[in-house]
Amino acid sequence: MNNLRSRVVLQADGQIRTGRDVMIAALLGADEFGMSTAPLIVLGCTMMRKCHLNTCPVGIATQDPILRAKFEGKPEHVVNFMFLVAEEVRYFLARLGLHTLDEAIGRTDLLYANPNPVNKKATLLEFGSILKNVHHMFPNVSTKGGSVKQVIELGELEQEILERLPLIFDGFGYHLTVPKKEITNLDRAFGARISYEVNSYIGFLRPPPGFTFSALLFKISKRYGEEGLIGTRSLKISLNGSAGQSFGAFLAKGVTLELEGDANDYVGKCLSGGTIIVYPPKKALYKSEENSIIGNVALYGATSGKLDALHFAFFFHTNKFDYI
Numbered sequence: 001m002n003n004l005r006s007r008v009v010l011q012a013d014g015q016i017r018t019g020r021d022v023m024i025a026a027l028l029g030a031d032e033f034g035m036s037t038a039p040l041i042v043l044g045c046t047m048m049r050k051c052h053l054n055t056c057p058v059g060i061a062t063q064d065p066i067l068r069a070k071f072e073g074k075p076e077h078v079v080n081f082m083f084l085v086a087e088e089v090r091y092f093l094a095r096l097g098l099h100t101l102d103e104a105i106g107r108t109d110l111l112y113a114n115p116n117p118v119n120k121k122a123t124l125l126e127f128g129s130i131l132k133n134v135h136h137m138f139p140n141v142s143t144k145g146g147s148v149k150q151v152i153e154l155g156e157l158e159q160e161i162l163e164r165l166p167l168i169f170d171g172f173g174y175h176l177t178v179p180k181k182e183i184t185n186l187d188r189a190f191g192a193r194i195s196y197e198v199n200s201y202i203g204f205l206r207p208p209p210g211f212t213f214s215a216l217l218f219k220i221s222k223r224y225g226e227e228g229l230i231g232t233r234s235l236k237i238s239l240n241g242s243a244g245q246s247f248g249a250f251l252a253k254g255v256t257l258e259l260e261g262d263a264n265d266y267v268g269k270c271l272s273g274g275t276i277i278v279y280p281p282k283k284a285l286y287k288s289e290e291n292s293i294i295g296n297v298a299l300y301g302a303t304s305g306k307l308d309a310l311h312f313a314f315f316f317h318t319n320k321f322d323y324i
């Protein structure tokens with residue numbers, strides 16, 4: 001064992017609909033449980049399989065105002081369903097002599113394969129390896145998910161830029177341009193922390209006396225968060241290389257990232273007013289129009305801002321976007 005289990009939280013999902021399903025997943029080692037179909041049905045879903053067509057007849061998976069008016073689900077319905085699932089979980093815990101769900105996690109010794117399954121083909125499956133008890137195999141190793149806290153350090157590149165951000169916030173503002181820096185695919189979600197600091201600082205020229213830093217972050221991000229950098233404040237960062245996943249995620253208004261190179265998946269994820277420019281290296285020998293310079297699922301969850309990837313530009317504002 002490399003002690004990885006204690007540093008991650010394992011979530012199970014897929015056909016989890018009842019308290020019994022939750023218990024089986026927990027006994028197999030899951031720390032968390034994901035449900036989707038059952039809560040949707042509780043909200044009124046009739047499983048018409050039209051989620052991608054914008055024609056959901058019960059108003060769940062649609063933006064059509066006429067169809068959305070048909071939606072009759074309430075949060076209380078889901079809350080009540082979850083209470084019933086929890087009650088069933090407590091029932092099974094009591095039957096097994098366990099006090100909490102944490103005590104059930106990984107207790108595969110309490111499971112056994114049904115010798116007479118409805119589908120006889122299931123008898124061909126061998127569950128011995130799955131049902132081995134990890135607590136017996138590694139008695140001195142922690143198997144509780146998330147019991148060892150991980151410390152995630154900021155990359156040197158983003159940390160260096162963060163140290164220069166106060167120039168923008170002090171006095172009457174400042175237009176800061178960071179000359180070209182090298183970026184690698186180890187720099188994931190580059191720009192997210194910068195946008196957080198931008199959304200946290202903007203609004204005050206200087207913190208009032210006696211105002212702690214933590215309170216400053218909370219108060220200002222709550223009051224000015226969506227405005228980003230406006231007026232006399234802006235930040236432009238130029239980069240070279242191959243950016244990691246989620247380049248420019250949550251990028252705030254007034255922040256521009258210019259990348260000469262390429263970027264991995266999820267460029268501009270949840271873009272929030274910022275500008276992202278990506279183009280191939282000027283000395284590239286390949287035909288740029290025949291090669292990808294950004295990965296899959298660009299602009300996932302974006303609400304506003306601009307992405308220019310080799311002159312193909314997307315402008316977002318609220319829930320609308322234009323393509324040039």
